[in-house]
Amino acid sequence: MATAQGGTRSQRITPAQLASGPTQHPGGQRIRLPAAFGDCRTERLSLDDGLALVSTRYLPNRPLVEESINPHPEPMLVITFGLRGRSGYLGRDGSALAFDAGRTTVSRFHGGSGERRYDAAQEVSQLRLLADRRLLTRYLGAERAGHLLGDGGVRQLAGSPTAPASTAHVNALALALEQPTGGPLQMHIHALSLLAMQLEALATPPPSPTARFSQADIDRLHQARELMQAQLDQPLTVAYLCAAVGLNAFKLKQGFHHCFATTPHRLLLEMRMHKAHLLLESGCQVAQAAWQVGYRHPNNFSAAFTAFFGKSPKTVFGKRRPG
The missing domain is CATH 1.10.10.60 (Homeodomain-like)
Incomplete structure (x- = not known):
């Protein structure tokens, strides 16, 4: 993603630039990139201890490379629901992930560094659930959570078209972020429902x-x-x-x-x-x-x-x- 197109060079944003831009709001954090990069916004909400919801909407005016250093220092399960457009992640270790509209991508992250890439003038909208080891251990037990998260690094665990049942919960969460009327309880219910659907397929007890x-x-x-x-x-x-x-x-x-x-x-x-x-x-x-x-x-x-x-x-x- 975010390769040069028609002679247009990619613009880069560093972790230091990202760290200087967040604003706090009840329960979460908003980051908006400088206007020079286009209309690029991220909102993060903490739904529970170890469970977060991240909404990303990017419309860069040029190909954008967003540097990422140790994005998740703790082992993390990341479930990405593509709503519009396409983006990619390329790790320094050679790992590569693609996030497409209409697809659900389940990955595990633990440390490392890489680049998130976005094409010019292409709107990308995604909703992500982040579940850490504490939350997964609470629901799955330490052994199954450890098997799911592995020893570290970045790896895609699953990728498939977003199921209709998941789409309903995703749309409800996206609407709640835009028009907060149902309160945190409703968002929590939708988020846990999505998490449960993915864990049902992923967290099968490892064989002895x-x-x-x-x-x-x-x-x-x-x-x-x-x-x-x-x-x-x-x-x-x-x-x-x-x-x-x-x-x-x-x-x-x-x-x-x-x-x-x-x-x-x-x-x-x-x-x-x-x-x-x-x-x-x-x-x-x-x-x-x-x-x-x-x-x-x-x-x-x-x-x-x-x-x-x-x-x-x-x-x-x-x-x-x-x-």
């Missing part, structure tokens, strides 16, 4: 390693991941991985959830996209990079790369990292 996965199974799962990393240029399938490491498809898929908190398909996609990004930065041509990460048709690779990073491969080609 001793009960469902032997040490040999876990070793084979790590072998499968290493095999994927070593053979990104090959047409890898679940059936091939199963045959190569000696696991059935059910145990391989369940084991990836248990060991890596993702699916084989998603992990393979992440590996391929990050390897391709490095290849393009080093000067590798788009077709060559596509071939080296398993795409035989450059158009398919370009579509996958753009969907993953929010920018086309051609915008990265030849842009070496400083140092």
Whole structure:
């Protein structure tokens, strides 16, 4: 996101500039970027101990890159509901998230730094729920909350079209922020309903390693991941991985959830996209990079790369990292 368009250079806003702009109001905080950046506003409300609601409305006049340093120093589950437009987050560690209108994206954040990116003259409106470890532990218990939040970093846990039932709660919260008539209790009910819907899908108790996965199974799962990393240029399938490491498809898929908190398909996609990004930065041509990460048709690779990073491969080609 927020790549230069038509020769227009991106404008950047630093954490120091963001820190100088907030104003306090009962229960929350409002931040409005300087007018030079366009019409860009964020409102944050504390709904409960460990639960916050963030409403973002950005309409930058030029491509905008908003630097973010340690945005969530404590482990945090972030549920983003896209209302209008599209934005992206690119972490210094190579993590990448895209937030689209009509979709719900569930991510975990813990420390790190990166950039939030917005395109010029494109309105972006999002509603986000932030739940910290204390709140998740209250509802899920320490073990399940810890499994959900992981060891740190940034990772997308789920992404799908926003369900109609969720849309009703999201619209009610958006309306309450604009026209506060129902009071904090109604907002709290809507927020907890949204959180419950996502946790129902995400917070399944982790399987016991001793009960469902032997040490040999876990070793084979790590072998499968290493095999994927070593053979990104090959047409890898679940059936091939199963045959190569000696696991059935059910145990391989369940084991990836248990060991890596993702699916084989998603992990393979992440590996391929990050390897391709490095290849393009080093000067590798788009077709060559596509071939080296398993795409035989450059158009398919370009579509996958753009969907993953929010920018086309051609915008990265030849842009070496400083140092």
